[in-house]
Amino acid sequence: xxxxxxxxxxxxxxxxxxxxxxxxxxxxxxxxxxxxxxxxxxxxxxxxxxxxxxxxxxxxxxxxxxxxxxxxxxxxxxxxxxxxxxxxxxxxxxxxxxxxxxxxxxxxxxxxxxxxxxxxxxxxxxxxxxxxxxxxxxxxxxxxxxxxxxxxxxxxxxxxxxxxx
Amino acid sequence: xxxxxxxxxxxxxxxxxxxxxxxxxxxxxxxxxxxxxxxxxxxxxxxxxxxxxxxxxxxxxxxxxxxxxxxxxxxxxxxxxxxxxxxxxxxxxxxxxxxxxxxxxxxxxxxxxxxxxxxxxxxxxxxxxxxxxxxxxxxxxxxxxxxxxxxxxxxxxxxxxxxxxxxxxxxxxxxxxxxxxxxxxxxxxxxxxxxxxxxxxxxxxxxxxxxxxxxxxxxxxxxxxxxxxxxxxxxxxxxxxxxxxxxxxxxxxxxxxxxxxxxxxxxxxxxxxxxxxxxxxxxxxxxxxxxxxxxxxxxxxxxxxxxxxxxxxxxxxxxxxxxxxxxxxxxxxxxxxxxxxxxxxxxxxxxxxxxxxxxxxxxxxxxxxxxxxxxxxxxxxxxxxxxxxxxxxxxxxx
Numbered sequence: 001x002x003x004x005x006x007x008x009x010x011x012x013x014x015x016x017x018x019x020x021x022x023x024x025x026x027x028x029x030x031x032x033x034x035x036x037x038x039x040x041x042x043x044x045x046x047x048x049x050x051x052x053x054x055x056x057x058x059x060x061x062x063x064x065x066x067x068x069x070x071x072x073x074x075x076x077x078x079x080x081x082x083x084x085x086x087x088x089x090x091x092x093x094x095x096x097x098x099x100x101x102x103x104x105x106x107x108x109x110x111x112x113x114x115x116x117x118x119x120x121x122x123x124x125x126x127x128x129x130x131x132x133x134x135x136x137x138x139x140x141x142x143x144x145x146x147x148x149x150x151x152x153x154x155x156x157x158x159x160x161x162x163x164x165x
Numbered sequence: 166x167x168x169x170x171x172x173x174x175x176x177x178x179x180x181x182x183x184x185x186x187x188x189x190x191x192x193x194x195x196x197x198x199x200x201x202x203x204x205x206x207x208x209x210x211x212x213x214x215x216x217x218x219x220x221x222x223x224x225x226x227x228x229x230x231x232x233x234x235x236x237x238x239x240x241x242x243x244x245x246x247x248x249x250x251x252x253x254x255x256x257x258x259x260x261x262x263x264x265x266x267x268x269x270x271x272x273x274x275x276x277x278x279x280x281x282x283x284x285x286x287x288x289x290x291x292x293x294x295x296x297x298x299x300x301x302x303x304x305x306x307x308x309x310x311x312x313x314x315x316x317x318x319x320x321x322x323x324x325x326x327x328x329x330x331x332x333x334x335x336x337x338x339x340x341x342x343x344x345x346x347x348x349x350x351x352x353x354x355x356x357x358x359x360x361x362x363x364x365x366x367x368x369x370x371x372x373x374x375x376x377x378x379x380x381x382x383x384x385x386x387x388x389x390x391x392x393x394x395x396x397x398x399x400x401x402x403x404x405x406x407x408x409x410x411x412x413x414x415x416x417x418x419x420x421x422x423x424x425x426x427x428x429x430x431x432x433x434x435x436x437x438x439x440x441x442x443x444x445x446x447x448x449x450x451x452x453x454x455x456x457x458x459x460x461x462x463x464x465x466x467x468x469x470x471x472x473x474x475x476x477x478x479x480x481x482x483x484x485x486x487x488x489x490x491x492x493x494x495x496x497x498x499x500x501x502x503x504x505x506x507x508x509x510x511x512x513x514x515x516x517x518x519x520x521x522x523x524x525x526x527x528x529x530x531x532x533x534x535x536x537x538x539x540x541x542x543x544x545x546x547x548x549x550x551x552x553x554x555x556x557x558x559x560x561x562x563x
Contacts, residue, residue, distance in 0.1 A: 003218035004345075004373065006197035010219060011226025013189040018231060019239075020182055022168030022559030023246040025190050027274035029562065031291065032298045039299065052305035068183045075187020076194070076274065077281045083195035084282030094285045095202045095270075109202075109286040112269015113276065113293020114300065116262050120273060121301035122308055123258020125248060125562040127272040128190075130255075132220065133561060134248045136227035138333065140320040141250030148259020149266065150208075156267045157209035163268070164206045 014136055023068070024133020028120035030064075030073030037063040069129075097164040108163055123148070167240040168559055172458065191278055200279040202270035202286055209267055211355040214348035221341040225334075229380050232334055236383075238390030241458075246561035252315035254308075269293065331385035338377050398486040404479060407486065409498045414506045415531070417472055417499055421445055422537040425545070429463055429471045429494075432503070433484040442507055444474065445538040446545060452480055455487050459554050464492030474499035474506070510535045 014025055036056050040047040040063075047053040064070035084090045096105035120126040123145050125134070131149060134142010170179045197219045198204045207213025234240035266272055271279060271290045279287025301308065323333035353359060362370070388396070397403065412420070420428055421444070430447040432439050439449035450460055452475075463471065471494045475481040485498050499506070513531045516524045 001196045001198075003197060003215045004222050004370070006193055007219040007222025008226045008373075010190070010193045010197070010223035011230065013186065013193060014223060014227040015230035015234075016189075017182075017186040018227070018245055019167040019169070019234060020174065021170045021179055021186075022244055023561030025186065025274075026562060027272070027277060028294065028298065031273060031295050035295045035298050036302060039302070050303070050305075052302050056302070066180075068179060071180045071183035072187035072190070073277060075184040075189075076191030076277050077187075078184075079188035079191025079193075080195040080200060080278035080281035081191075082188070083192045084200070087196065089195075089200070090282050092283045092285060096286070097206075105286055106289045109269050109271070109289035110293035110296070112265045112267070112271065113273075113290035113295075114297040115265030115293075116269060116271075116273060116290075117265075117294030117297025117299075118301045119258045119261030119263075119265055119297075120294070121258070121298055122254050122312060123262060124251065124254065126262065126274065127220075128274040129562045130248055132224055132227075133246075135224035135337075136231055137245055137247045138228065138231075138321045138323055138330065139248040139250070140317070140322040140325045141252075141255050142248040143322050144250070144252070145248075145255045145259045145262075148256050149263045149272075152260040152263025153209050153266045154263075156264050160267050161210065164203075164270070165210060 011136075014133065018133075018136060021068070024129065024136060025072065026069045026125065026129030026133065027073065027076070028117060028126040029129060030067065030069035030071075031117070032121070033060060033064045033067040033070050097162070099162055099165075104163075166238065166458075167234065168244055170559065172461075190274070191281065194275060195278045195282065199275040200282050200284060200287065202279065202284075205272075205275060206267070206270050211351050214352055217348055218345060221344060225338050225341050225377065228334055228337065229377060229384075232330055232384050233380055236387075236389045244556065244558045246559045247319045247321065248562050250315075250317040250320040251313065252317065254312045254314070257311055265297075329385070331381050334381045334384070335378065338374075338381065342374055394487065394490060397490065398483045399479075403486065404482050407482075409482065409485060410496065411498045411500045412472065414499065414501045414509050415534075417444070417474075417497075417506070418510055418531075418534045418538065420472070422534050422541060425541060427469055429469050431463070431471055431473050431484070433473055433475045433480055434503070438476070438503075442503060444503060444506055445542045447474075450484075452484050452487075455484055456491060458556050462554075464488050464494055467493050467495070470495045470497060472497045472499060474501075474503055476502045476504065478502075510538065 018024055036053060039053060040057055047057060060067060094102050094105060096102065116126065123130060124141070125145065127149060130142050131146030135146065170176065170182070174182065194200070198215055199219070204213050204215050208216040231240065231242070231245070235242040262272070269290050271287060273294050276287045276290035276294065280291050323330050326333065417430070421430060425446055430444050432443050432447045432449045433452045433455070435451055436449055443449065450463070454460065455464070471488060473481045473484045473488070473496065475484070481498055485496050488494065488496050509531060513528065513535050516528050
């Protein structure tokens with residue numbers, strides 16, 4: 001699909017979401033609600049003793065099944081799956097740079113995910129929830145988060161070029 | 166008026182909306198090619214700028230849309246979620262995310278798309294991000310200082326830069342278009358290809374850019390819905406010529422005493438003035454609050470008749486016009502001011518000894534109404550207040 005057309009469509013999805021619900025899209029928050037619910041199911045005592053987990057549980061009663069972002073993430077899975085089926089892109093695959101092994105790629109993906117997950121919690125939102133949705137509502141915080149993400153990406157790109165080029 | 170949640174769409178149904186919004190989001194992200202990590206990494210090495218093109222055009226589209234909706238009065242911008250600004254956590258968190266982006270080759274949303282079509286690295290990234298979130302939750306005390314530092318609250322970027330919203334929108338759109346052109350050149354250079362835009366594409370892009378600027382200009386130069394209503398309800402000409410349905414104090418007192426369950430008596434003065442004196446059974450809705458959503462039920466109904474009064478003619482007339490414009494109820498205007506009403510009904514003065522029969526009759530009429538009203542107020546004391554619906558801004562973010 002033409003990238004600009006895709007962008008305008010994505011913008012309209014975001015606009016409609018803001019019009020209906022008053023909030024933007026997100027991603028990491030949905031993962032968060034699942035992870036923290038698992039923690040509180042496996043180790044309820046630990047959750048009760050940890051201020052952060054306790055606070056999250058108090059502010060998000062009902063767990064993922066009452067969480068807006070969780071349902072949105074389920075939707076993302078469905079939507080991406082449908083798109084993959086339509087465009088014939090389904091299949092178990094692993095994409096990597098030409099100079100690294102599959103093993104390195106998986107480790108890098110886990111490590112990158114770890115950092116992104118951690119950073120999204122510190123920065124109160126990821127590229128979707130903070131940067132994109134923040135831009136739509138002209139949030140100063142959202143826009144500086146976006147600049148920080150892409151700025152730091154460009155700074156570190158040189159050091160990790162072996163992963164990709 | 167939006168947002169539709171929670172007034173028109175309930176909080177429970179909102180979860181269904183979330184699913185639908187997610188389907189749209191995931192579908193478009195995947196169609197744009199964001200499920201491929203090579204495309205995402207291309208942004209940082211200059212061989213493929215799809216991410217920038219999609220991201221920027223999405224942001225600009227949504228931003229202009231939100232501006233327009235606010236301008237036309239179909240979306241209440243004071244209620245939508247604006248990500249709060251915490252300067253240090255945004256910068257440090259963003260820097261960590263950027264590092265994660267270049268190592269992992271995804272961001273959380275795109276990794277979910279990739280996982281959905283079977284990319285194993287996408288699955289690995291999702292697992293990694295779950296671990297990262299857990300790590301943050303466990304090590305929160307370590308981050309707490311940065312996390313909470315420099316809380317600026319709900320700051321808008323245009324305020325921060327000292328410009329109006331349309332000016333910032335125009336600036337960002339211009340930056341986006343410049344970036345699209347510049348990245349096109351860089352792409353050509355890095356990939357050593359010469360892809361020229363076809364004539365029809367060039368035409369379409371020009372039209373799209375022009376539409377964006379026209380919409381921004383519309384917001385900047387045409388009067389907003391709010392301004393149109395304001396000018397309509399406060400024009401003196403309208404105040405003189407409009408066929409207001411007016412009642413006298415005596416008529417209103419009779420209505421209150423006999424038909425109180427069919428009418429709303431609305432005091433549009435300030436709460437202080439209301440506290441000082443108000444008509445029996447009156448409720449206080451200051452003029453500025455009339456379009457507030459918590460009063461919607463009073464103006465958007467056809468069962469009860471609304472009676473407006475104030476001390477100044479013009480305030481009551483404004484309220485009457487505003488209600489006529491935005492609501493559905495039948496409206497009346499009290500010709501007299503609240504102090505006139507008070508003089509007539511708070512202490513009814515007996516007529517002089519040899520007064521005319523008419524004056525004596527009026528006295529008895531008012532005397533009886535005054536006692537009726539007193540009894541009614543006592544009986545009703547708290548029953549007649551509307552139940553306020555709490556309006557809270559939406560919550561969002563990741």
